[in-house]
Amino acid sequence: MDSNEFRRYGHEIVEWIARYFENVEQYPVKSGVRPGEIKNALPELPPSGSESFDLFMKDFDEVIMPGITHWQSPNFFAYFPANSSPPSVLAEMLTAALGAQCMLWETSPAGTELEERMMEWLRSMMGIPPEFEGVIQDSASSSTLAALITAREKVTRYRSNREGLSDTGRMRIYVSGQTHSSVEKGAGIAGFGRDNLVRVEVRSDFSMDPEALERAIERDIASGYIPCCAIATLGTTGVTAIDPLRAMGEICRKHGIWLHVDAAIGGTALLLPEMRWMADGIEYADSLVFNPHKWMFTNFDCSVYFVRDAASLIRSFEILPEYLKTRTRGEVNDYRDWGIPLGRRFRALKLWAVIRSYGVEGLQSLIREHLRLAKMLAGLIEADRDFRLMAPVTLNTLCFRYCPAGMGDEDANTLNEKINHALNDTGKIYLTHTKVDGRYVLRMVTAQTGVTERHVRQAWDLIRETASALSSQNGAVDVD
Numbered sequence: 001m002d003s004n005e006f007r008r009y010g011h012e013i014v015e016w017i018a019r020y021f022e023n024v025e026q027y028p029v030k031s032g033v034r035p036g037e038i039k040n041a042l043p044e045l046p047p048s049g050s051e052s053f054d055l056f057m058k059d060f061d062e063v064i065m066p067g068i069t070h071w072q073s074p075n076f077f078a079y080f081p082a083n084s085s086p087p088s089v090l091a092e093m094l095t096a097a098l099g100a101q102c103m104l105w106e107t108s109p110a111g112t113e114l115e116e117r118m119m120e121w122l123r124s125m126m127g128i129p130p131e132f133e134g135v136i137q138d139s140a141s142s143s144t145l146a147a148l149i150t151a152r153e154k155v156t157r158y159r160s161n162r163e164g165l166s167d168t169g170r171m172r173i174y175v176s177g178q179t180h181s182s183v184e185k186g187a188g189i190a191g192f193g194r195d196n197l198v199r200v201e202v203r204s205d206f207s208m209d210p211e212a213l214e215r216a217i218e219r220d221i222a223s224g225y226i227p228c229c230a231i232a233t234l235g236t237t238g239v240t241a242i243d244p245l246r247a248m249g250e251i252c253r254k255h256g257i258w259l260h261v262d263a264a265i266g267g268t269a270l271l272l273p274e275m276r277w278m279a280d281g282i283e284y285a286d287s288l289v290f291n292p293h294k295w296m297f298t299n300f301d302c303s304v305y306f307v308r309d310a311a312s313l314i315r316s317f318e319i320l321p322e323y324l325k326t327r328t329r330g331e332v333n334d335y336r337d338w339g340i341p342l343g344r345r346f347r348a349l350k351l352w353a354v355i356r357s358y359g360v361e362g363l364q365s366l367i368r369e370h371l372r373l374a375k376m377l378a379g380l381i382e383a384d385r386d387f388r389l390m391a392p393v394t395l396n397t398l399c400f401r402y403c404p405a406g407m408g409d410e411d412a413n414t415l416n417e418k419i420n421h422a423l424n425d426t427g428k429i430y431l432t433h434t435k436v437d438g439r440y441v442l443r444m445v446t447a448q449t450g451v452t453e454r455h456v457r458q459a460w461d462l463i464r465e466t467a468s469a470l471s472s473q474n475g476a477v478d479v480d
């Protein structure tokens with residue numbers, strides 16, 4: 001492709017993206033293709049010669065787009081969002097054009113220094129104490145793995161990296177039943193062993209019970225285990241419970257345990273001073289992860305990892321083959337030592353574009369609106385006698401179910417699962433489910449970049465209509 005062609009297709013693609021953002025609401029939110037449909041539409045072998053980019057774009061529209069689930073649709077209420085935004089996309093185009101690999105300061109000084117400055121901006125935007133230093137990772141899973149490995153190294157006095165884990169004793173990680181599965185995955189990868197994950201009981205609001213945490217630690221010490229790390233989540237994946245940071249922090253401090261805060265979703269809410277209560281006790285934390293690529297309008301991937309003692313992180317990850325030695329080593333930040341991969345994308349650029357384009361106040365007002373929409377929907381659910389909220393609404397997520405008076409639990413489980421599938425099959429909205437105390441519940445998140453009150457009200461009307469249609473049509477559902 002020569003530069004004239006690049007220019008022509010570049011303009012066309014920007015035009016395509018602008019139209020997509022304008023019309024994203026028109027697409028079925030959840031792709032309706034069957035397994036294998038897309039792959040079967042693709043040639044088995046690559047072309048031997050050059051093909052025109054027109055053909056590529058035609059296939060993109062005709063073959064790929066039907067297989068896309070539209071995460072940028074304001075009617076996307078599933079999972080947690082993976083928000084994009086126009087400034088983020090534009091900056092991502094520049095990142096792709098530069099193709100810079102920001103592993104060392106020298107391999108692109110601007111990559112490192114912009115990342116440092118963005119971490120400082122975010123720290124002050126979120127009220128994180130100044131002793132924390134930040135780095136951008138690809139995902140919360142990687143950030144949490146970095147925390148687990150650093151905690152492990154600290155406890156073993158940096159011996160396990162060198163000597164392995166054979167005679168370190170059994171180190172324990174404390175989580176709740178609501179903690180994200182990335183911790184269990186990390187426990188396996190980091191050599192703790194998944195069986196050394198201790199699931200501490202939760203309170204009625206699904207947050208970790210600090211007294212139960214203390215009891216679990218004391219039990220473990222008495223049995224010869226080595227308490228190593230505890231995870232406090234600000235916004236658990238299922239029901240967005242907020243773990244009690246201060247109470248957990250005091251216990252961790254007393255026992256010399258690394259406290260990692262998983263604020264993958266909740267971190268964005270810390271931009272709001274009125275939500276900082278969630279981070280009360282942050283001074284006890286050793287590390288915190290939050291994902292601008294979820295709720296802060298920065299397209300995937302961009303996960304921010306803050307660590308109190310950056311030296312311990314670097315000591316755990318540093319490795320120095322000859323070809324990575326530079327004259328500036330020691331004088332600058334070489335972010336390659338701050339995480340798992342060596343190679344690093346220039347992710348700070350899109351963060352810079354997003355923060356500058358919205359401004360802190362612009363970001364705050366969008367997030368506030370998402371929280372307001374969640375409360376508004378909670379009010380509508382509470383006012384409907386056939387629906388029930390199944391967990392407190394702390395952030396942007398609602399767990400509820402259709403359960404008219406007299407309907408038994410099992411029937412409600414079956415019916416709500418049907419409602420969920422029927423709703424998603426309409427293509428009009430997309431939401432997912434979770435289980436709360438063993439009960440199947442609908443789970444809806446009001447945090448997509450473009451979501452407005454109209455979308456939430458339309459979704460609610462559709463949910464009510466679908467539920468009552470399925471309930472009356474389905475004689476199989478017995479009412480006790």
Ligand SMILES: Cc1ncc(COP(=O)(O)O)c(C=O)c1O
Pocket residue numbers: 080138139140141142180182233235236237262263264265291303
């Ligand atoms: C609370 C929490 N932590 C961690 C993760 C993992 O995030 P990532 O996909 O960035 O690894 C998720 C994903 O939804 C999450 O909800």
